[in-house]
Amino acid sequence: MRLFVAVNPPARATQDLADAAAPLRELPGADRLRWSDPAGWHLTLAFLxxxxxxxxPALERELARVAAEHRxxxxxxxGGGTFGERVLWxxxxxxxxxxxRLADAVQQALGVADEDHGFHPHLTLARAGATRGRKAGGAGGLRAMATALDAFRGAEWEAGRIQLMRSETGYGPARYTVVEGWPLQR
Incomplete structure (x- = not known):
């Protein structure tokens, strides 16, 4: 199974973002991007x-322990930003x-720390392939889209649960399903 650990925003938060991001799809080059499905929006803590x-089962035991230790x-x-010419977030x-701290604890517990890139909390909105990014206006086009999100501030919500997620790829967009979840301390 292809797995990752995430915090999933509630429907209210993803709807706020979907509403704010909808006009971006009308900008020049947006039709050349692969837009992620709001139903799968998440904050990845660790990719496994x-x-x-x-x-x-061993992963689940470790994740249950980490969840019990974090509030x-x-x-x-x-807001928004880009990772070069490839990702709008x-x-x-x-x-x-x-x-x-939660992401660090999850990564350490599961032995998947990424020292090269570190944890950068974000939610991926769209991706471009190497040539798609240039056709979509390159970094300038993606930066314009990110700039259009500068004033966006969604509703506040409580991150109260971590989830082990399964990613299924193939034809069409990736599909994500919850394998198991654990509440954080209140």
Whole structure:
């Protein structure tokens, strides 16, 4: 199974962002991007990649332990940015320190820390392939889309749960399903 660990924003928060991002799809080059489905929007804490089914129970025990050691915290989806010419994302505000500590704890517990890139809390809105990005206006086109999100501040919500997620790819957009979830302390 292809797995990752995430915090999933509530429907209210994703609807706020979907409403704010809808006009971006009308901007020049937006039709050349692969837009992510709001139903699958999440904040990735750790990407695990392919994992044998037999390893899942051990992962679940570690994630339950991490969740029991961390408190829920307020977040909101806000603003936007890009990763070069390839990714358009929405940012996160609120108790981002708590979210970073949670991501660090998950990564350490599961042995998947990414020292090269570090944890950058974001929600991916759209992706471009190497040539698609240039055709979509390159970094300038994506930056214009990100700039259009500068004033966006969604409703505040409580990040109160981590979830082990399964990613299924193939034809069409990726599909995400919850394998298991654990509440954070209140």
């Amino acid at each position: 990649g392919e994992v044998a089914v037999s390893e899942v 829920s915290h307020p977040l909101r989806l806000a 929405a940012g996160v505000e609120g108790d981002v320190r708590a979210l970073r």
